[in-house]
Amino acid sequence: MNLATNLLDTASNVMRSEAAQSTWVELAALDLIVVTAHRSPDGDAVGSVLALTHHLKEAGLNVEAVLPDRFPRNLAWLPGSDSIHFFEENPEATGELLGRAELIWCLDFNGPGRTGSMEEALRTSPAKKWVVDHHQLPEDFADHLFSDPACGSTCELVFDLIASWRRLESLSQASAICMYTGIMTDTGSFRFSSVSAHTHLVLSHLVGLGIDHARIHEQTFDQRSLNQVQLEGHALSDKLYTWMDFGVALIVLDLETLERFNYQPGDTEGVVNRALALEGIHVAIFAKESKGGLFKMSFRSTGDLSVRDIAAEHFEGGGHRNAAGGIYHGSTALSLVSHIESQLLHWFPRP
Numbered sequence: 001m002n003l004a005t006n007l008l009d010t011a012s013n014v015m016r017s018e019a020a021q022s023t024w025v026e027l028a029a030l031d032l033i034v035v036t037a038h039r040s041p042d043g044d045a046v047g048s049v050l051a052l053t054h055h056l057k058e059a060g061l062n063v064e065a066v067l068p069d070r071f072p073r074n075l076a077w078l079p080g081s082d083s084i085h086f087f088e089e090n091p092e093a094t095g096e097l098l099g100r101a102e103l104i105w106c107l108d109f110n111g112p113g114r115t116g117s118m119e120e121a122l123r124t125s126p127a128k129k130w131v132v133d134h135h136q137l138p139e140d141f142a143d144h145l146f147s148d149p150a151c152g153s154t155c156e157l158v159f160d161l162i163a164s165w166r167r168l169e170s171l172s173q174a175s176a177i178c179m180y181t182g183i184m185t186d187t188g189s190f191r192f193s194s195v196s197a198h199t200h201l202v203l204s205h206l207v208g209l210g211i212d213h214a215r216i217h218e219q220t221f222d223q224r225s226l227n228q229v230q231l232e233g234h235a236l237s238d239k240l241y242t243w244m245d246f247g248v249a250l251i252v253l254d255l256e257t258l259e260r261f262n263y264q265p266g267d268t269e270g271v272v273n274r275a276l277a278l279e280g281i282h283v284a285i286f287a288k289e290s291k292g293g294l295f296k297m298s299f300r301s302t303g304d305l306s307v308r309d310i311a312a313e314h315f316e317g318g319g320h321r322n323a324a325g326g327i328y329h330g331s332t333a334l335s336l337v338s339h340i341e342s343q344l345l346h347w348f349p350r351p
């Protein structure tokens with residue numbers, strides 16, 4: 001059995017298209033290619049940007065990796081992360097790069113608005129935009145749109161793209177490490193329902209290249225600061241509200257609490273999943289005050305209950321069925337607790 005062919009047989013349909021395959025030959029003629037992702041980049045965003053950047057650079061192309069803003073500390077070990085340009089830290093030079101690019105790969109986001117203050121520079125750049133993404137309802141802003149909301153991560157789609165180019169033999173360890181990390185973080189370490197037999201074939205191929213997968217888990221998840229662990233402990237013991245009749249849990253952290261534990265970006269990553277892991281809880285909500293009176297929210301659910309709809313209709317947000325985000329305007333953490341409590345009957349069917 002030819003493994004490379006078999007991998008492509010089970011790949012996402014969007015990457016088995018003529019359009020995906022033919023992007024490879026177009027790349028050779030370009031003088032400058034930029035690869036970018038969404039604001040507040042997570043493991044899948046950073047992983048996919050670096051994986052594709054590595055692969056194209058190794059093929060001799062002129063490529064720059066750009067992100068709207070910085071990634072969490074636990075991703076700093078990723079190979080190539082020190083070569084990323086951050087738009088918010090240097091808008092002029094990075095904006096110039098976006099303006100000069102002939103092609104911008106837009107990874108892991110479904111609309112220019114997801115790039116924050118970089119949106120204008122992205123929209124006005126004359127570059128072609130090619131999107132690889134797995135979020136619902138992509139906006140119509142791309143010259144090529146490779147979108148598959150059924151796929152668990154953008155990194156898996158980038159792997160499929162490289163497979164469609166028939167270039168898996170050239171996949172480097174650096175690129176493989178970045179892809180493995182993105183698949184791992186976007187699938188809750190390979191446990192979400194979006195994980196497929198194909199996902200495991202992809203992982204098998206990556207591990208087969210000799211990458212140290214145990215070390216990837218360790219570097220990503222087991223390098224937490226004391227403040228971070230203690231903030232999580234405090235959140236679970238003092239800031240957790242549950243409504244067991246409805247299967248709903250809520251954690252709210254205000255600015256004062258965050259400051260007390262010297263909060264750094266990424267420190268509360270995964271706290272929402274601790275609430276979801278409670279027996280009898282099917283919806284977990286995490287809210288963190290980001291500036292006075294503005295709370296950023298994360299929603300998680302299990303099964304058929306869609307938190308995307310709740311986030312979209314009531315919290316100016318959106319996302320996936322079982323994982324969504326939004327915002328809440330309110331003067332105190334307790335006002336959000338009361339708000340959720342008053343809406344339980346309307347939003348959540350009793351399990």
Ligand SMILES: [Mn+2]
Nearest residue numbers: 044108154186
């Ligand atoms: Mn993603």
